[in-house]
Amino acid sequence: MRIYRSQRHTASSLIGFFVALCCSLLLSSCQSPDTPPTPLSNPNDQSLPSVMTPDWGIAATLIAMGYPPVAMGDKPFYREWVGKPSIPDTTLDVGTRYQPNPEMFSQLDLDMVIDNAFYQHLHPMYGDLPIHSIELTSPNKVATWEDFIEPTLKLGEYVGHPQAAQAYLDRSQQKIAQAGQTFRARYPHIKKLAVVQFADSNNLRMFSYNSLFHPALEVMGLQLVALADGNQWGFAPIMLGELAQLDDDTCLVIVEPLSNLLKLELQDSLVWQRLGYSFDGDRQPAGKRRCVTLLPATWNNSGVAxxxxxxxxLTNVTFVGNTDL
Structure with a gap:
């Protein structure tokens, strides 16, 4: 796969090459050992386009399909907030997602950039490179599986392998449905889940029906519960005390990262205690043991990925509290 414009190398570009290479090696030294998906075609196929994307969701979907981008933005933070699928060592980091490093970007030999509307301000930096934009979110008030089919297929078309995108969609729907069967066998009484992420000990994001959590749980045979309509990113800001509106038969799923300090602040919070939640089931109030779990970081803007x-x-986490709802 072509990465650098060797025919244009000057002394300065050679320096840029080694800087970029060193950065990539340093970042990959802490790379997760997980093996990325196997491409559906020859990975040495020189006809595959060289793609750069600043967006985590697009990068995640390309990796999951087996066609990782040559470069992406915020590679180290992807591991903390998105996690999987793991980024291959060959994918370079060009700096922050919102403002990539122009010097590093200039060293790349690219065929196209794939982004979304959030990165429109970067288009002048791309020069005459073809730019494709897709949205891996639902445009509807209530998201459905079908909302994510078209953008995924478009992504397959952009890299020249629409059949890989269709195969990925088929595999994914089957895999998610099977995960639902596993979950329901383990927790037969859990039917409804509310999904939140903490900003601090009193402010949360609650993922709503227009988020990807709704169709994913639906395919799993579960129900998403939300207290308000979501914004363009699929969540609504709420206060901690508003969780009291959830029915007792709704389990709370808290998406990480959640710092140890914040956990301690919550355990000391009178509101949290009155709600009846605890990260340690044995320490929950005797009179009210509400169902809760911590979910490893799951990015809410990566579509099917x-x-x-x-x-x-969800099939691997442990719920504590009243799971016999």
């Missing part, structure tokens, strides 16, 4: 991660992680 995130749905796969969500389904897999």
């Amino acid at each position: 995130s749905m796969n991660v969500l389904a897999d992680r």
Whole structure:
């Protein structure tokens, strides 16, 4: 796969090459050992386009399909907030997602850039490179599986392998449904889940029906519960005390990262205690033991790629509190 414009190398570009290479090696030294998906075609096929994307969701979907981008933005933070699928060592980090490093970007030999509307301000930096934009989110008030089919297929078309995208969709729907069967066998009484992420000990994001969590849980045979309509990113801001509106038969799923300090602040919070939640089931109030779990980081803007991660992680987490709802 072509990465650098060797025919244009000057002394300065050679320096840029080694800087970029060193950065990539340093970052990959802490890379997760997980093996990325096997491409559906020859990975040495020189006809595959060289793609750069600043967006985590697009990068995750390309990796999951077996066609990872040559370069992406915020590679180290991807591991903390998205996690899977793991980024291959060959994918370079060009700096922050919102403002990539122009010097590093200039060293890349690319065929195209794939982004979404959030990165439109970067287009002048790309010069005459073809730019494709897709949205891995639902445009509807209530998201459905079908909302994510078209953008995934478009992504397959952009890299020249629409059949890989269709195969990925088929595999994903089957995998998510099977994960649902596993989950329901383990927790037959859990039917409804509310999914939140903490900003601090009193402010949360609650993922709503227009988020990818809704169709993913639906395919799993579960129900998402939300207290308000979501914004363009699929969540609504709520206060901690508003969780009291959840029915007792709704389990709370808290998406990480969640710092140890924040856990301690919550355990000391009178509101949290009155709600009846605890990360340690044995320490929950005797009178009210509400169902809760911590979910490893699952990005809410990666389309089907995130749905796969969500389904897999839900089958492996442990719910504490009243799971016999």
